Amino acid sequence: MIVSLHYTQREIEVAMRTLVRSGFELLHRFAYNAILETDCEYTILRNKGNKMYKNLFVVGLLCCCGAVLGCVSAKGAGNTVCAAEKTAVLTPEARLASLKPEEALSAAAFEEKVTGAGGSVSFAFGSERSFAQCHASTLVETADGKIITAWFGGTAEKNPDVGIWYSVFDGSEWTAPVAIAKVEETAHWNPVLFKDEKDVIHLFFKVGVDVPRWSTWCMSSEDNGKTWSEPLVLVPGDVGGRGPVKNKAIILSDDRWCAPASTEEGKWDSFVDFSSDGGKSWQRSMDFPLDRRKFKGKGTIQPTLWESAPGHIHALLRSTCGAILRSDSTDNGVTWCDTYDTGMPNNNSGLDLIQLEDGRLLLVLNPVGVNWGARTPLSLAVSSDNGDSWSILAHLEDAPQDTEFEFSYPAIVKTAKGVAISYTYKRDRVRCWQIPLEAL
Structure with missing residues (x-):
């Protein structure tokens, strides 16, 4: 029948x-x-x-x-075609060499340059705090010129006491850390701050005992972080995590929000989430195509995004194969090209970037080409050709790799005067740089 x-x-x-x-x-x-x-x-x-x-x-x-x-009504026929693969199998040393590290300023020299130009380097809080460990910071500049940073903190990552905390920098000092979100008695993860076109600040975060069981929550502030709405689930019924997974969303030329996202259900997959109604609803893209026979390991997660021209969206990806991978879309994110190797090193740790008004890209990364390699140094790289080539501008932290120090999970945003960067400092602090444009 x-x-x-x-x-x-x-x-x-x-x-x-x-x-x-x-x-x-x-x-x-x-x-x-x-x-x-x-x-x-x-x-x-x-x-x-x-x-x-x-x-x-x-x-x-x-x-x-x-x-x-044509039996199915599709807007864009065919996949985005990616740039030609530029690299064969590279050693970690060759990947690092591509970034011209010998030209980079040391952390001490760069701090002197930044502070000399009117910037600052500071910790978001001191030794007196209500949590033993912290990680995965995020930051945003408010409409009145303050910097808000948030992170997850508790006894240790994955523990049920871990919640979301935040602090505010007024240009001279940071407020004491305040617990802002604890919706369930289970681990909270990866806060992401995002300021929309109306200067409303949104805080996304994950909740769940482990990544495959994550749900994404969101709360917002219309008064520059003074008060916040009640947390709500971003996509009801979602398991595994929708919306921003680590890095900020971007606002596209067609006014949609585009959030870098990923899942970790056995294998790792990256994608983007779109919202056309100010975050009320979200539409998931395809997973970025990945040849797992070529790129060994679990896959890719935690994209960071930019739009180089209307409809041309690009993603750099954390991976398990010792390299930063990339995928591109030329049709407003409908299709994405096969993920390819950038030639840059990645130690299976987070990275983030921004695009300056002059077109330059600034990328914060650990330039270590070994899966689960050392999370030091932490460096600031620059590209003037839409990410085709990069060089390390300066180190933010440059402790030797044979130490147990960790400087990782950076976040970078544009500010009125330049850029701001935050990152995990030895798992017990959050360090922040305010960098004027003239220092870049």
């Missing part, structure tokens, strides 16, 4: 992921793009009693034909 079944978009997404695991990568890519660009349901004829997994190829084939022949 033949019956007509209506599969939901979520069911089709799961089916397409299964196709990838089965090796149907090309089919998956066409079909997945078609799915994301249509609001219709897919009607699949099949024998009653058959399991859905027996019909995955048929589902994918029909979607694929729809994308190619």
Whole structure:
């Protein structure tokens, strides 16, 4: 007996992921793009009693034909084509050499340059605090010129007492740390501050015992961080984490919010989340395509984003293969090119970047090309060609790699006078730089 079944978009997404695991990568890519660009349901004829997994190829084939022949209404045909792969297999030493570290200022010399130009380097709080460890700081400049930084803090990462804390810098000193979010008696993670086009400040954070069980929460402030709304779940029913995963969202030229996101369900996948209504609802992109035969390990997470021209969005990615990887979109994030190697080192730790008004990109990273390598030094790199090549401008921290020191998980934002950077300092402090443009 033949019956007509209506599969939901979520069911089709799961089916397409299964196709990838089965090796149907090309089919998956066409079909997945078609799915994301249509609001219709897919009607699949099949024998009653058959399991859905027996019909995955048929589902994918029909979607694929729809994308190619126009049966499915898709806005952008075909995937974004990425830049040619620039690098073969590089050693960690070769990756570091590509950044021209010999030209970089030492941390001490750069601090002197920054403070001499009217900037500052400070800790967001002192030794007196209500938590033993802290990590994953984020920061934003308010409309009245203050800097807010937030982080997760508690006895140790993953422990149920870990919550979200914040402090405010008024140009001369920081306020005492204040606990801002603790919605459940379980671990809280990775706060992300974001200021929208109306100067409303949004705080996103994760809640859950581990990453696969994360839910994303959000709260906002309309008075420069003095008061905050009650926390709400960002995407009801979500498990695994939607919205910003570590780094800030960006506002695209078409006024949408674009949030860098990732999941860690066995393998690691990166994507972006879009909002066209000020964060009330979110639409998930495709996962950035990744050839796992070429890039060994779990995959990629924690993108950092910029838009080089209208519709041209780029992502640098933390990875498990000793390199910063990249994916690009030329159709407003509908499709993304195959993830490729930038030639830059990555120690499987967080990174973040901004784009200055003059077009330069500033990237904060640990330039160490070994998976789970040392989280020192922490450096500031610059690119003048849209990320095709980079050089280290200066070190923010340059303790030797044979120490147990950790300087990691940076966040960088533009400010009225230049840029501000925060990062984990030895897991018990948050250090912040206020850098005037003339020092860059």
